[in-house]
Amino acid sequence: MTVDPRVTASLVPSPTVIVETTPFMIAEPSQQRNTGGRWRRLLLWVAIAIAAGGVGWWWLGQQQSTSNVTAMASAVSEKAPLPVTVSPVEPVRGYQVKRTYTGEIVPRKQSDLGFEQGGTLAELLVDKGAEVMEGQPLARLDTRTLKAQKAELEAQRLELQAGLAELNNGSRWEDIAAGQGAVAELEEQLTLASLKTQRREQLYAEGAISLEQLDEERVAEASLKRRLEIAQSNLDKLNNGSRPEPIAGQQARIQGLDAQIRQIEIQISKAQLLAPFSGTIGDRLVDPGMVVGAGSPVFRLVAAGMPEAHIGIPPNLSGQMRAGQTYSVNVRGQGYSGTVTALLPALNSSTRTTTAILQLNDAPTRLQAGETAQLDVTETQPLEGFWVTSTALVPGEQGLWSVYVLGPKQPQPHQYIVSRQDVEVLHTQGDLSLVRGLLQPGDRLISSGSHRLVTGQTVTVQ
Structure with missing residues (x-):
């Protein structure tokens, strides 16, 4: 509404200035003091007039603002109610967010192969x-030295086996016959020596020989007896065969050589990787x-078969994972099904994450070790609020946002009065926002055209 300037001028009170006039003359000192007082009164009246003018202008502005608001309200009331789209408000206790964690492809088995011996x-x-x-x-590896050592040990073994066979087979008949001949010869010599001793004793009794000659015959007879005993013992050994102790010792020596030969054979086999x-x-x-x-x-050597993905995840997520669970793993932009096989108990010292091992069930074996693998995980965040469309949000004061909801119903069908509610945006996901504020379950939210609304406006629900 436009205000006529003439009306404005009539509303502003005019200041009243009272001036006392006196003839122009040279005043005495008392007259000069009276003149100064008049000037002070004049300045006071001027200040009062200016203040009164400011109050008038303020009153005029208030009247004009009230007239503008009244005109806007009347204009709105004269127009048809604005059609809007509404949606019910339902509370939620959390939301899901998709997160991606990065790791690498690791072969299922990998080993650096080397010889056990130099x-x-x-x-x-x-x-x-x-x-x-x-x-x-x-x-x-070159095994010529080992083979020469084995050949030497095998020759020693053959020698010991021959000695063992001789012990087991006993004495030959030739040796036994020779032993028997030696015994018979010594017996004959002993018989002859006994006869000589008897004659020497008779001669000594007759005084024909000396005692020295008799002693010589006796010593010769005793020597033949000892030789006969030895020969008879040897013959008994030949007849009885070898004792078990020498046989057991020979067998032990052969077994020792067998152990050395087996050790050489093991070294030769380990010379092949x-x-x-x-x-x-x-x-x-x-x-x-x-x-x-x-x-x-x-x-x-890198094992063939299904590769694995080793991916670092936060410790709180590792507490939610279990062996056997399946997740999506992306490699080269291709998604594969990964099954959790293990969660390493120790944190990575540099990243402070837990390593999750996932076996890629349907991945090709051509995936190379060290390739980047990405694990997609959908996590649930506990947070109470309301989901609203982002188009329903209008900027508010002090960083807050507002939404419009349907208020009291009007007598006309499908018509309502709108009201504005301040909310706090907690999370944004696509074209939806999770908010918290004075909204109540069951409120009907105006989801579009909020920028054209004001509090107290009448709208029509489509």
Whole structure:
């Protein structure tokens, strides 16, 4: 509404100034004091007039504002109610958010293969990139020294076996016959010596010989008796065969050689490197002719089959995961089904995360170790509020937002008075926002056209 300037001018009170006039003359000192008082009264009246003018202008502005509001309300009331779309407000106790965690592809099994003993690398049977089967030979060491040691031990064993066979078979008949002949000869010599001793005793009694000659015959007879006993003992040994003790000792010596031979054979077998599982040779780390130490890596073998994804996750999420659960894992933009097989108990010292191991069930074996893998997890966040469409939000004061809801119903069909409610936006997801405020369950929210509404306006629900 436009206010006529003439009306405005009539509403402003005019200040009244009272001026006392006196003839112009040279005043005495008392007259000068009277003149100063008049000037002070004049300034006071001017100040009062200015204040009165300001109050008038303020009153005029209030009247004009009231007239504008009245005019707007009357204009709105004269127009048809604004059609709006509403949706019911329902409370929620949480929301779900999709998060992505990054890790890498790790082969199910990977091993650096080396010999258990050192030696000269004689032959490499495969190269990197080759597909190998479990138990397949991969490389060999020079075993000529080991084979020479084995041959020497085998010769010693043959010698011991021959001695053992002799002990087991007993004496030959030739040896027994010789023993028997020696015994018979000594018996005859002993008989002759006994006769000589008897004659010497008779001669000594007659005084024909000396006592010394008699003693010589007696000593000769005693010597023959001892020789006969020894010969008879040897003959008994030949007749009785070998005792068990020498046989057992010979057998023990043979067993010791057998153990040494087996040890050499084991060393020869370990001079051949075999694949512990089926897979692909990822790298060859040595060349033929090199002297390798025990345990030095020769090949890197990567197991064939389904790969695994090792992904770092927050500790709170690891408490929700269980072995056997299935999640989506993305590699090269392709989604695969990953089954949780294990959760490592220790935190990663650098990332402070827990490592989750997922087996990619439907992933191709051509996935390379070290490729980036992404785990998609939908987490539930406990938070009470109301979901509203983002188009229903209108900016409020002090960083808050507002929404319009239907208020009292009007007598006309489908017509309501709208009211404004302040809310706090807690989370935004797509075209929806989770808010918290004075909304109540069952309130009907105006979901579109909120920017054209004011509090107290009448709307028509479509």
